[in-house]
């Protein structure tokens with residue numbers, strides 16, 4: 001799938017340049033929304049007990065194509081490495097699985113990442129949210145790989161409110177907690193200790209709007225919004241549960257549903273923001289996930305077998321669509 005998106009974006013850029021030279025001077029903005037561990041059945045047009053109206057509106061808009069046969073890798077790091085590099089995981093050395101917390105690994109730096117390829121086209125490039133592609137040396141950091149700035153976390157998972165990850169320390173033989181939330185600019189990471197208690201879905205939305213507020217209008221942007229949602233642990237501000245009245249009997253899916261409702265709200269607010277700032281019309285929005293959901297943790301990949309970390313379709317078939325108001329117009333059927 002990542003190769004598909006890579007090619008898809010390139011094609012869209014080519015087509016838009018081909019159609020008119022003015023469009024070429026106004027290259028489209030690209031907003032890549034990556035949801036973490038989203039199960040195939042975890043949107044409200046599949047499981048109607050869920051609540052994702054904003055994502056549904058985007059997915060079924062006339063200006064959307066759904067990639068109905070979209071496949072990803074079975075785990076986070078290989079999919080993200082492919083998405084950024086355009087190469088299969090066996091070329092990026094990530095076919096084994098994920099980089100663990102504090103693991104001294106990264107994706108080989110001779111493979112250029114997508115934002116590096118967009119820089120010569122005049123793009124400003126931003127990453128907000130999860131990285132998970134190596135951070136043991138500067139060369140592996142997002143700002144060394146084509147992103148102008150990064151705000152988010154480097155590792156595989158952490159608390160949604162405290163932004164802390166638990167790491168096994170061999171020297172002392174036990175787990176220790178450490179903050180994983182950083183601003184990064186020019187290869188320098190600065191920890192952000194001020195966001196304890198702020199739910200990451202809302203935090204990353206705020207940061208996205210802050211970044212776009214100071215984005216120079218003369219340039220197009222590539223913004224990679226890499227949500228923590230809906231990865232483990234199951235955590236959500238409790239008021240989102242109001243959207244999930246049909247799931248009270250299933251504790252995990254109930255929380256998971258509320259996490260999705262929060263994600264959906266953030267997506268809706270982001271679209272409203274883009275419209276208000278007149279950035280919407282010229283933006284290509286890509287929505288996808290990195291692998292299937294974990295059925296042990298409230299997700300569902302129905303009707304597919306297996307889940308995250310398996311190579312059944314439950315782990316690898318994902319929901320992907322591209323919404324582009326100025327570039328995609330589906331044929332509208334009419335009853336004449």
Ligand SMILES: *[C@@H]1O[C@H](CO)[C@@H](O)[C@H](O)[C@H]1NC(C)=O
Pocket residue numbers: 158159160162163164177178233
């Ligand atoms: C952060 O939150 C996670 C998830 O609730 C928890 O497991 C961890 O112990 C917390 N860490 C700290 C330092 O409070």
